[in-house]
Amino acid sequence: MAGEVNGKTTIRILLVDDEEEFVTTLSERMEMRGFDASVAFDGQKAMEALKTRVPDVMVLDLRMPGIDGMEVLERVKKTNPEAQVIILTGHGSYKDEEQARRLGAFDYLQKPVGVDTLVKSIQKAYQQKIESAYAAEPSDESQSPQNRH
Amino acid sequence: MNQETEKTLAFFGRMTANLTHEFKNILAIIQESAGLMEDIMAISPLARDKYQERFNNSMNTIKNQLQRGMEMASRFNRFAHTPDHNSAELELGETMVHFCTLTERFARLKHITLQADSQKGQEIKITTNPLLLYMVLFYSLDACLSVLPAQCEIRLISAKKDENAAVKIACTGKQAPSPEQFFTGLRQSNAWGELENTAAQLNAELKCNTDDLCFYLILK
Incomplete structure (x- = not known):
């Protein structure tokens, strides 16, 4: 769930990649842009992180040791379907993109990606999450997504 | 094709x-x-x-x-550039280091360590088909990775065996299978079939040590 800092909504993101320097640096840059970012260095650790803190948006690499990104995506969409997943990978096969989108990935980005492109994608994914949550709730016309967040 | x-x-x-x-x-x-x-x-x-x-x-x-x-x-x-010439002179130890650097990620994805080593640091020069040599090394690695569990180690050692240049592929690890399970697994893998075919094209002999997890590619 998104948290609040000084009354402002902060989007919780989980960055998952086995390239530790990449994901740590990206996490710092995301923090500087107001996101509440955490990192996991492989699929197993990402699944463990989900038990304690479900992110609004997960940015996930595909090729990782142990549980690979595609399997993490599949599991996340079963256990925490509300979490949006953006694939960020150096592996550019059309087949992978097709499979990731079929499994419910919100976006599929290629490394290296511009930070502004990633930020925009995260914001759109978060918006999608809010809209999905609103659509899933019992009808209550007095509340709109904007009122609640 | x-x-x-x-x-x-x-x-x-x-x-x-x-x-x-x-x-x-x-x-x-x-x-x-x-x-x-x-x-x-x-x-x-x-x-x-x-x-x-x-x-x-x-x-x-x-x-x-x-x-x-x-x-x-x-x-x-x-x-x-490996397909440029059918035959070239290579230093085997250096070639192993080169191959391991190129393919280390395949092993890393399975939490397996891949390392090149040489016997007493000796220089072994061979004249061979570079592409086929890389292919047999790749299939050897691929076969081992299909059998070994995480935390194992694969070492490619350039060596001399019966006066011939050879590559010793030695696997170790606490969770490693028994030699019998290891070789059964290798022979059942797709890569092993490719390895046998490509080794024959290279005129290399495959020799398995049934006592431990190691086999040789003897380059003739």
Whole structure:
């Protein structure tokens, strides 16, 4: 769930990649842009992180040791379907993109990606999450997504 | 396209896809580190002082990744030239180091360590078909990776065996299978069939040590 800092909504993101320097640096840059970012260095650790803190948006690499990104995506969409997943990978096969989108990935980005492109994608994914949550709730016309967040 | 050409292209496809993935990771790290420095420079001078250490770390990361990128680029270039000649003189130990650097990521993805080694540091020169040699090494590695569990180690050792140049492929690990299970698994893997075919084309003999997890590629 998104948290609040000084009354402002902060989007919780989980960055998952086995390239530790990449994901740590990206996490710092995301923090500087107001996101509440955490990192996991492989699929197993990402699944463990989900038990304690479900992110609004997960940015996930595909090729990782142990549980690979595609399997993490599949599991996340079963256990925490509300979490949006953006694939960020150096592996550019059309087949992978097709499979990731079929499994419910919100976006599929290629490394290296511009930070502004990633930020925009995260914001759109978060918006999608809010809209999905609103659509899933019992009808209550007095509340709109904007009122609640 | 005949079957052999298809196999060769498939081998090149897997190798180049693996290497371009590594390049993208390197570029992504350089981009993020440079971007972080840019972010830091954009904030106030006071904050810049606060982030001085992080700034220096980012500079070092960029330098290290550039070094890594340049090394991968030169190894990739060398690999891309392997089909140029049917026969070339190679130093076997150096070739093992080169091969292991190119393929280390395949092992890393399975939490397996891959290492090149040489017998007493001796220099072994061979004249062989470089592409076929890389293919037999690749299939050997692929077969081992299909059988070994995580935390094992694969060592490619350049050696002399019965006066011939040889590559010893030795596997170890606490969770490693028994030699019987290991060799049964190897022989059942797709890569082993490809290894036998390609070794025959290279005129290399495959010799298995049934007492431990090791086999030889004897280059004649």
